[in-house]
Amino acid sequence: MNLNLNAPQANNHAQLGLIFISVAVLFWGILPIALKLSGAFIDPVTLTWFRFLVALLVSILIQWSAGSLKQFAALDAKVWLRLVLAGMFLMFNYVSFVYSLDYLAPGAAQLNFQTSPFFLAFGGVLFFKERLNAVQLSCFATLALGMLMFFHPNLNFSATNNHQVWIGVMIIQFSALSWTSYALLQKSLLNRLSPANVLLVLYALGIFVMAPFSDLSQFAEMDSFEWQIALFCAANTLIAYGCFGQSMKYWPTAQVSAMLALTPVFSFSATAIVVAVGWWPEVFHADELDGLSLLGIGVIIMSVMVVQLLPLYRNRQLKRMQVI
Numbered sequence: 001m002n003l004n005l006n007a008p009q010a011n012n013h014a015q016l017g018l019i020f021i022s023v024a025v026l027f028w029g030i031l032p033i034a035l036k037l038s039g040a041f042i043d044p045v046t047l048t049w050f051r052f053l054v055a056l057l058v059s060i061l062i063q064w065s066a067g068s069l070k071q072f073a074a075l076d077a078k079v080w081l082r083l084v085l086a087g088m089f090l091m092f093n094y095v096s097f098v099y100s101l102d103y104l105a106p107g108a109a110q111l112n113f114q115t116s117p118f119f120l121a122f123g124g125v126l127f128f129k130e131r132l133n134a135v136q137l138s139c140f141a142t143l144a145l146g147m148l149m150f151f152h153p154n155l156n157f158s159a160t161n162n163h164q165v166w167i168g169v170m171i172i173q174f175s176a177l178s179w180t181s182y183a184l185l186q187k188s189l190l191n192r193l194s195p196a197n198v199l200l201v202l203y204a205l206g207i208f209v210m211a212p213f214s215d216l217s218q219f220a221e222m223d224s225f226e227w228q229i230a231l232f233c234a235a236n237t238l239i240a241y242g243c244f245g246q247s248m249k250y251w252p253t254a255q256v257s258a259m260l261a262l263t264p265v266f267s268f269s270a271t272a273i274v275v276a277v278g279w280w281p282e283v284f285h286a287d288e289l290d291g292l293s294l295l296g297i298g299v300i301i302m303s304v305m306v307v308q309l310l311p312l313y314r315n316r317q318l319k320r321m322q323v324i
Helices: 006-038 044-065 069-074 077-100 106-113 116-128 134-150 162-189 195-213 216-221 224-250 253-260 263-277 291-322
Strands: none
Touching: 006 044, 006 224, 006 253, 006 263, 044 069, 044 077, 044 195, 044 216, 044 224, 069 195, 077 162, 077 195, 106 162, 116 134, 116 162, 116 253, 134 253, 134 263, 134 291, 162 195, 162 224, 195 224, 224 253, 253 291, 263 291
C-alpha cells in the first residue's frame, strides 16, 4: 500500500483557500453599500486614508504580538522595491476607480472592472508558470459570457457621449490592471513576507502618500452612525484584503480569480436585500433583473463551481490511484 502523505495537506490547503477567498468576496460584495452611504459625509480619499490607518494600527498590534515583525529585518532592497510598487498600484486602483465614476455609471464601471480576474489568471501563467487547461479556459469564457448577460442592462450607452464612455472605460481598465499588478506583486512576496506583513507596509505607504490630499476636518462633523459606517469600511479593508492575501498563499491565481468574479453578484444581491428590507430608501433603489440577467447569474455560478471543483475532483482521483 502506497500512502500519499501530501494529499491531506493539499486538501487542507484547498479548504483554507476556499474559506479565505469566500470571506474576501463576501466583504468586497457588501462594501459598495457602505461606500455609497459614506459619500454623503466624507470624500473617497479621506475615507481611504482612514481605512488604511485603522488597518495599519490593527495589523501592527497583531504582528507585534505574534513576533512577526522580525521578518522585515531580513529584507533586501529588491523586496522593498516590490513592496513600494505594490502599494503604489493599490493606491492607483483605489483612486482611478472612483475617478472613473465621473464618466461611467456604477453598474457599467463594475462590469468593466471584471476584467481583473482574467488579468490575474493570465498573470499567474506569465509570472508564476501556472497552467490553464482547456476546461479552465472554457470556464473563463463562460464567466465572461455570464457577466455580459448579468450586466446587460448597464451596457446601454445610448444616452451618453461615446467619447466620455471610452475615457471611462480606459480609466477603469487602468484601475483593473493596477489592482492585478498589486495582487501579482503581493503573491511574489509571499516567500519572504507573510500576507499580513505585506499589507502592513502597503497601508503605511498609503497613509503617507494620501495624507496631503485628505481633509481630516470631516471627522469632527460625523455623527455616531457615520462613524459606524466609516469603521465598517476600515474593518472591511482589514478583513477582505487580509483574507485575499491568505487565499493567494493557498490557491493558484486562476482559482482565486474565478472566485472574484462572484463579487459583483454578491454586491447586486446585497443591494437587493437592502431595498427589500426598506433600509435607506432615499439612497438605494431596486435593480431590475430580467430573465437574461438571472440566467447570467446561473452561468457565473456554474462556471465558478467547475473551476473550483475540478482540482478537488482530480486530487481525489489521484489519491485513489496512489492508495492501492
